[in-house]
């Protein structure tokens with residue numbers, strides 16, 4: 057599959073998670089288009105079109121649960137290019153000290169904006185140890201598997 061992974065990161069936490077997601081995608085045999093929204097545009101990385109099988113967007117969370125402006129700009133460009141893809145997963149980092157209401161708010165906002173039913177991945181600050189590594193690996197496996205074998209629109213088909 058062709059996977060587009062775009063992320064924004066102020067101090068490196070989200071970049072660390074993004075690198076782990078990319079490494080897992082590549083270990084599973086997929087090609088990853090890597091975009092740092094702080095310094096790159098979609099058009100500059102994908103001049104021949106942005107079509108991919110899976111879109112993965114990662115963001116840190118800004119004041120009061122907001123999406124950083126660089127990611128908002130990227131999302132506007134993505135929607136112009138490909139609309140709102142169904143195959144889209146959001147991840148990010150945040151800090152619980154901002155309150156449960158705002159924790160990783162950007163991840164939730166991005167998922168809600170695209171109306172995706174893929175699971176989200178939220179990491180407190182930076183990935184720590186085996187536990188977070190496993191969480192990131194499992195999440196990546198889940199979103200990849202779901203893209204390769206989407207749940208059928210009619211679950212009754214599988215009953216009986």
Ligand SMILES: Cc1cc2nc3c(=O)[nH]c(=O)nc-3n(C[C@H](O)[C@H](O)[C@H](O)COP(=O)(O)O)c2cc1C
Nearest residue numbers: 065066067068069070116117120121150151159160
């Ligand atoms: C100005 C500012 C506002 C923040 N507001 C929130 C917030 O509302 N919710 C949250 O979960 N984290 C908030 N954070 C914490 C960051 O999202 C968190 O440290 C994140 O891991 C930074 O990721 P990065 O290293 O990729 O930039 C805020 C950080 C800053 C600097």
